[in-house]
Amino acid sequence: MFELDRIKGISGAFCAVIAATPAAADDDWRANYTLYGTPGIIDMPSAVAPADGEIATTVAVFGDTQRVTFTFQVLPRVSGSFRYSLIDTYDRSFDLQYQVTDEGQYMPAISVGVRDFIGTGRYSSEYLVATKTLGPNVRVTGGLGWGRLGSLDGFTNPLGIIDERFETRPDDSINTGGTVLSGQFFRGDAALFGGVEWRLNDDWTILAEYSSDIYERETALIGFERESPLNFGVKWQPNDSYQLGGYYMYGTDIGFAATILIDPKTASFPSGLEPAPMPVGVRAEGIAAAATWDNPQVETASVEALGAILAADGIRLYGAEVVGTTLRVRYENDRYRAEAQGVGRVSRILTQVAPTNVDTFILEPTQNGIPTSAVTIRRGDLEALENEPNAAALSYGRATFADAAGSAPSVGWEDPTPAFLWGIAPYLELSLFDGDEPVRGDVGLEATFQYELRPNVVLAGAYRYRVAGNRDEVGSISESVLPDVRRTSLRYGAESGSGIENLFMSWYGRPGQNLYSRASIGYFERSFGGVSGELLWKPVDSRLALGAEMNYTLLRDYDLGLGFRPACSGTGCNSFVGDDYDVVTGHLSAYYDFDNGFQGQVDVGRYLAGDWGATFSLDREFENGWKVGAYFTLTDVPFDDFGEGSFDKGIRIEIPSDWLYGTPTRDTAATSLSSLERDGGARLRIDGRLYDVVEGGHRGQMEENWGRFWR
Amino acid sequence: MKTSWISALSAAALLAISSCGPLNTKNATAGVVRGIVQSGMPGDSTAAAVVEAPPALTRAYIDAQDTNLLRVSIIDREATGLIFAVGRNGEKVTWNSPDGLSFVLEGGFLVGTRGLGDDVMGSDVSGARSALRSGGSYLRTIDFLNGLSQIERSVYQCEMEETRTDELTIVEKTYATTILEETCTGENHSFKNTYWRGVDGIVWQSRQWISAGVGYLGYQRL
Numbered sequence: 001m002f003e004l005d006r007i008k009g010i011s012g013a014f015c016a017v018i019a020a021t022p023a024a025a026d027d028d029w030r031a032n033y034t035l036y037g038t039p040g041i042i043d044m045p046s047a048v049a050p051a052d053g054e055i056a057t058t059v060a061v062f063g064d065t066q067r068v069t070f071t072f073q074v075l076p077r078v079s080g081s082f083r084y085s086l087i088d089t090y091d092r093s094f095d096l097q098y099q100v101t102d103e104g105q106y107m108p109a110i111s112v113g114v115r116d117f118i119g120t121g122r123y124s125s126e127y128l129v130a131t132k133t134l135g136p137n138v139r140v141t142g143g144l145g146w147g148r149l150g151s152l153d154g155f156t157n158p159l160g161i162i163d164e165r166f167e168t169r170p171d172d173s174i175n176t177g178g179t180v181l182s183g184q185f186f187r188g189d190a191a192l193f194g195g196v197e198w199r200l201n202d203d204w205t206i207l208a209e210y211s212s213d214i215y216e217r218e219t220a221l222i223g224f225e226r227e228s229p230l231n232f233g234v235k236w237q238p239n240d241s242y243q244l245g246g247y248y249m250y251g252t253d254i255g256f257a258a259t260i261l262i263d264p265k266t267a268s269f270p271s272g273l274e275p276a277p278m279p280v281g282v283r284a285e286g287i288a289a290a291a292t293w294d295n296p297q298v299e300t301a302s303v304e305a306l307g308a309i310l311a312a313d314g315i316r317l318y319g320a321e322v323v324g325t326t327l328r329v330r331y332e333n334d335r336y337r338a339e340a341q342g343v344g345r346v347s348r349i350l351t352q353v354a355p356t357n358v359d360t361f362i363l364e365p366t367q368n369g370i371p372t373s374a375v376t377i378r379r380g381d382l383e384a385l386e387n388e389p390n391a392a393a394l395s396y397g398r399a400t401f402a403d404a405a406g407s408a409p410s411v412g413w414e415d416p417t418p419a420f421l422w423g424i425a426p427y428l429e430l431s432l433f434d435g436d437e438p439v440r441g442d443v444g445l446e447a448t449f450q451y452e453l454r455p456n457v458v459l460a461g462a463y464r465y466r467v468a469g470n471r472d473e474v475g476s477i478s479e480s481v482l483p484d485v486r487r488t489s490l491r492y493g494a495e496s497g498s499g500i501e502n503l504f505m506s507w508y509g510r511p512g513q514n515l516y517s518r519a520s521i522g523y524f525e526r527s528f529g530g531v532s533g534e535l536l537w538k539p540v541d542s543r544l545a546l547g548a549e550m551n552y553t554l555l556r557d558y559d560l561g562l563g564f565r566p567a568c569s570g571t572g573c574n575s576f577v578g579d580d581y582d583v584v585t586g587h588l589s590a591y592y593d594f595d596n597g598f599q600g601q602v603d604v605g606r607y608l609a610g611d612w613g614a615t616f617s618l619d620r621e622f623e624n625g626w627k628v629g630a631y632f633t634l635t636d637v638p639f640d641d642f643g644e645g646s647f648d649k650g651i652r653i654e655i656p657s658d659w660l661y662g663t664p665t666r667d668t669a670a671t672s673l674s675s676l677e678r679d680g681g682a683r684l685r686i687d688g689r690l691y692d693v694v695e696g697g698h699r700g701q702m703e704e705n706w707g708r709f710w711r
Numbered sequence: 712m713k714t715s716w717i718s719a720l721s722a723a724a725l726l727a728i729s730s731c732g733p734l735n736t737k738n739a740t741a742g743v744v745r746g747i748v749q750s751g752m753p754g755d756s757t758a759a760a761v762v763e764a765p766p767a768l769t770r771a772y773i774d775a776q777d778t779n780l781l782r783v784s785i786i787d788r789e790a791t792g793l794i795f796a797v798g799r800n801g802e803k804v805t806w807n808s809p810d811g812l813s814f815v816l817e818g819g820f821l822v823g824t825r826g827l828g829d830d831v832m833g834s835d836v837s838g839a840r841s842a843l844r845s846g847g848s849y850l851r852t853i854d855f856l857n858g859l860s861q862i863e864r865s866v867y868q869c870e871m872e873e874t875r876t877d878e879l880t881i882v883e884k885t886y887a888t889t890i891l892e893e894t895c896t897g898e899n900h901s902f903k904n905t906y907w908r909g910v911d912g913i914v915w916q917s918r919q920w921i922s923a924g925v926g927y928l929g930y931q932r933l
Contacts, residue, residue, distance in 0.1 A: 387823045389864075
């Protein structure tokens with residue numbers, strides 16, 4: 001029984017992405033996406049690599065087969081795909097393709113790929129494929145396939161020359177699926193496939209191919225009829241945002257595919273629609289600022305004015321002071337995603353307000369009430385570089401970065417914003433690809449509030465009231481020897497239809513140089529409440545960060561009230577006996593920001609079911625805030641006990657809202673496509689973990705975004 | 712399916728209502744919904760219009776202002792309005808519109824914009840400034856922000872030539888001007904700018920390319 005593979009989050013963001021993606025001019029013949037949602041012809045792969053960073057989401061149907069595929073060009077030569085398909089049953093699969101060589105004048109492009117290489121292997125196949133462009137409008141592909149791609153007129157594996165064992169293909173999958181099927185890679189019979197893409201004009205392409213897949217499984221299980229190895233298709237791509245295809249498949253069926261293409265590297269409003277920053281006040285041209293702040297009245301009035309001007313720009317002043325000829329300010333940028341842009345805008349305002357005897361500014365951006373860095377900028381450099389060519393690189397070269405663990409500047413600013421804030425807004429929650437019901441969703445109202453005791457001590461909560469939806473139709477819950485820390489998560493709020501999503505207080509601190517801390521208490525997420533503590537070590541210009549976290553949490557009641565409950569047991573998970581389930585979890589974490597835009601993280605420790613293990617994750621972080629990544633968790637829970645999927649793994653995407661809409665905001669829309677949500681390898685979900693809070697204010701991200709300093 | 716047609720409809724209606732309360736801007740779903748709704752509307756936020764000029768602009772009105780004025784239009788957006796000198800840094804003057812757009816001119820040449828979505832972040836116009844006197848060819852650079860928030864420098868090969876003279880009238884004042892045309896060719900874009908140069912070297916009127924995403928700027932010194 002397959003159940004719940006969920007996309008939890010905001011799929012609606014994708015609609016907005018489509019609307020926001022501009023059609024960039026591009027003379028190159030871009031990759032064509034197949035019914036598998038991967039680069040290729042119709043059903044067969046090709047050696048073409050899509051543009052670096054391209055994200056393609058394909059929905060394809062033919063016969064009784066349906067596939068939804070998400071393909072990401074991880075690196076210029078590496079494509080990764082995640083697929084959810086309906087064959088005889090719902091099935092997930094992962095593919096990887098590596099382009100070995102580019103196309104040359106005579107040499108074709110050559111790629112090697114593995115399809116459905118993790119899991120139950122229903123689409124399991126490997127291939128070596130070559131593609132050559134002949135003339136401006138014809139592209140020819142030929143390849144050698146194994147597994148499913150070696151099933152039509154297969155011949156003895158030529159790799160048998162190397163080792164006889166290549167000649168037989170073992171069944172490498174285990175009952176619960178989810179493991180890498182390396183034991184069967186390139187094994188068993190092989191067969192040839194090939195095809196042609198013929199471009200009629202910019203919009204239309206004709207496709208034809210010879211498929212070496214005999215569709216044995218579909219023929220046996222869902223009555224698929226296959227009469228010919230030949231497939232034909234026509235593709236329409238009126239712009240760079242989507243492709244539509246119609247096909248005649250295997251001599252019997254009609255097929256359709258739609259692909260949506262997103263290029264995270266281009267934006268509709270690359271410089272954003274936010275209002276212009278304040279011009280730099282140049283002392284030689286005359287400015288309105290005081291000569292000094294030696295007089296306390298002048299000082300108070302000036303800090304008051306500075307706070308008001310900054311507040312109008314979405315920046316909250318915590319304090320300012322002049323020592324000698326240096327003005328130090330501490331503030332929180334609540335508006336601009338790039339902290340470098342906040343630094344730039346605050347600097348410009350300081351040139352207008354700072355007393356004329358000041359020649360150096362120290363800016364201390366904070367997040368969640370704690371300073372993340374101290375950026376030193378010379379006033380003369382701002383005056384000299386404003387509106388100059390190459391000003392961003394020149395100003396970055398003259399700025400210095402340091403830790404900001406010290407006390408706040410002496411003259412505070414009283415923020416008139418009330419400490420208690422609230423809001424009511426509609427919410428949309430979707431959970432996709434559930435085995436019983438492909439789309440489940442709720443819409444309703446969400447009430448949120450926050451009460452700020454101090455800038456770094458905040459109580460916040462959210463309450464949801466469901467108006468409509470079908471998320472109350474919970475499917476069957478499979479049995480397990482593990483406590484149901486995640487398996488029954490769909491039950492939360494299903495019956496009651498409303499409840500407390502979260503309600504907790506967090507206290508952030510700077511216990512010392514390079515050190516950051518967080519302590520939280522309350523209801524952190526739907527399933528768990530308790531106490532949580534975290535400590536992070538991260539020097540301002542270090543690529544490495546180390547963290548430690550410790551939590552004591554209890555399992556919450558399904559009604560999302562204030563109560564806790566024991567873990568369930570028995571068939572259908574309907575029996576609740578014993579004490580409330582509580583658990584101590586904790587992790588030691590290492591974070592590393594690689595030079596090439598990748599971010600790696602390893603967390604080692606104890607998970608919610610009491611299991612011990614480690615989580616490995618790797619994300620590609622684009623400078624504009626897009627993140628695409630993958631993760632997996634291995635713990636001491638045996639694969640058989642874990643159940644379907646064998647271990648926890650998934651991919652995740654984060655889209656910055658300012659990229660979508662052009663208007664300045666620090667918000668993001670995030671979604672993750674996880675494997676089956678099971679009880680092994682599950683971590684506490686808590687908003688505001690330290691690394692995410694601190695990272696943006698440190699040198700790495702400041703440098704990446706310094707182009708926005710003058711914006 | 713328990714979800715009835717009516718409840719689906721009421722759900723849609725719910726999403727259409729706007730959120731309220733000071734925290735509503737932090738709600739991601741509401742933002743997404745707003746984004747989707749707005750993206751389907753004609754004349755969306757891209758057309759950040761400069762303020763409407765008063766219906767009849769008179770010399771008396773201009774003289775009554777305590778700062779210098781420019782009348783500008785972003786031609787492709789059909790937006791026209793007045794902008795005001797708000798800052799000076801050497802030879803560069805920053806002009807702002809009341810709704811937060813900003814233009815920086817150096818000797819009549821556009822060297823910066825802010826708030827247009829695809830802004831000029833900086834430009835080297837030293838060659839163009841000398842060519843304004845008598846024509847010539849030179850290199851010009853423009854810095855843009857690209858989709859990854861990185862500064863991308865474009866280099867253009869330009870040629871400036873005098874074409875003809877023109878009696879230019881701007882709100883009750885007439886200037887004897889020479890019209891110069893500047894043709895610039897770059898790797899990705901090419902553009903053609905026009906300048907009405909007065910006898911004292913002041914550019915009284917001009918049409919200049921901003922960026923691929925915005926198109927051309929037209930302005931008159933008032």
